[in-house]
Amino acid sequence: MELSEQEQLRRESLNGLRALGIEPYPAAAYQVTALSDNIKSTYQDDAPQREVTIAGRIMSRRIMGKASFVELQDSAGRIQIYITRDDISTDEEKTMYNVVFKKLLDIGDFIGIKGYVFRTQMGEISVHAQELTVLSKSLRPLPIVKYKDGVAYDAFEDPEQRYRQRYVDLVVNDGVRDIFMKRTKVFNSMRNFFNEQGYVEVDTPVLQPIPGGASARPFITHHNALDIPLYLRIANELYLKRLIVGGFEGVYEFSRNFRNEGMDRTHNPEFTAMEIYVSYKDYNWMMDFTEAMIEKVCLDVNGTTEVKVGDKTISFQRPFKRITMIDAIKEHTGIDINGMNEEQLRDVCKQLGIEANDTMGKGKLIDEIFGEKCEGNYIQPTFITDYPIEMSPLCKRHRNNPELTERFELMVNGKELANAYSELNDPIDQRARFEEQLRLSEKGDDEAMFIDQDFLRALEYGMPPTSGMGIGMDRLVMLMTNQVAIQEVLLFPQMRPEKVIRKDSAETFMSVGIPEAWVETVNKAGFVTVASLKEQNPNKLHQDLCGLNKKLKLGLTNPTKDDVTLWVENANNR
């Protein structure tokens, strides 16, 4: 492993600490009595002096001779520490200050400080250190981000590095933690809302023998003991309904779902949905319930019902607009699709310039028209209701129109946020709908649903009238935190794995005759494994190595061409 100069220095400092009898990774608990924000918010100039013990990471140091200032970052924020040589050092040599603090500690190290709170001449509330404890040594330099008046200087902003090394992102970038704190608040607020009504949080299987409840390509895995394929769930809907059959009157689950599809700034292969099912309710009740829930979540998280999303302001104040899908299409295209057959719908698509192929059924065609012409227009929260029956195989037929279903989707900022039904509980109708899906699947629609026989059996025992609703939690958090990328609201978004560079040890290189002194140079020339030396032209290799020796002023004795030829031969024979 090649270490940068700064990394090497930090390892030397680590040894320096141990040489002084200071354990850089102590085992003992450190009793913290205060957090940075609390110290600052409760400070009063005329109050009696307050003793505190705090701990955190050193984020900056300003050494002014015998006195220094440190910015210490803990979970709540940052606070300045004032350190003087004579206060923290007890011995004659002032080792704690001159050696430990000034030489052996670095930005990024965790330290504990015992001291008292005061205000500096510049007016900043600070802690005057009386005791310094090393809590953990950091061996890698953090990116240095500085802030003044909310402006970041030298921000650490390469998305690849931020997502791959979220821990660094969280340490150095202001505001990243806030997003995830808000994410937790969204979940807690929603959970409280449900619990207050007596609904029950449950866990259902992530590994499912039949991936049901949604239309999506699943991830497939294999169970060795049973020797069967298992699928990571694409939804948990069918399991929650089984629980309604079993007698629960209200169940919900925050469900991590997995879909084997494209990734972009609004899709991650694993994402979180919340689904809730309540018996003896219909989708009208669920609309009232959903808007009440979202209004509360928004208030709990942001303290207001309005959120800024990009340059738009979205109001989550009840009630939300409601419009049927047919009216929405009429509104945005001027075409009334009510009662049209598949042929007529295909013509409408052509007329509107929407691509339609033969695998698309009636439902899919209507969905296409809506997605293309209407969806993006609904910025303020809007319930789109009464979807065509072909698109909603788990949804109850509309009480007034057998072509439609009792379904709504909630559109916000031009995208679907939530989806809900009066759940289909007629087992015979449900079986017919599944069979229709199977026909679509045979027609080439690879997203059509599988038939879950056990689910049908459950329905045959009888499921009470029920309404269910699912909501995309990541998208909700994006709205609540004004983020446009799902990666910004997932702690560890999916990334292509980093390449692991396999490297042979020095001994392996020496075993083909390369002198120890030359191993590093051979590595530097781009050969980190002995195998990579195979089939190399010894002349070129010889030249490269001698060139590096000269260029890097290594002062090594150049190998002869015969030496290099032998190395390559040995590598070939391994």
Place this chain on the structure above:
RNA sequence: GAUUCAGUAGCUCAGCCGGUAGAGCACAUCCCUUUUAAGGAUGGGGUCCUGGGUUCGAAUCCCAGCUGAAUCACCA
């Protein structure tokens, strides 16, 4: 999957009409007991993403690849 852009020091970036690789922060050494994005001075640090090609000579031009981002396509 397509197109475009990007990859240079630990971090943020300049250099890109080919000719010895630069700045700020960080780091090191020295000075300094109330500083605050940055105290002062001096100094060290690079596989210019990888591999080919053109050339006397490539960070720079060309081709291919890798990784990421944006837009579009596909998909809840």
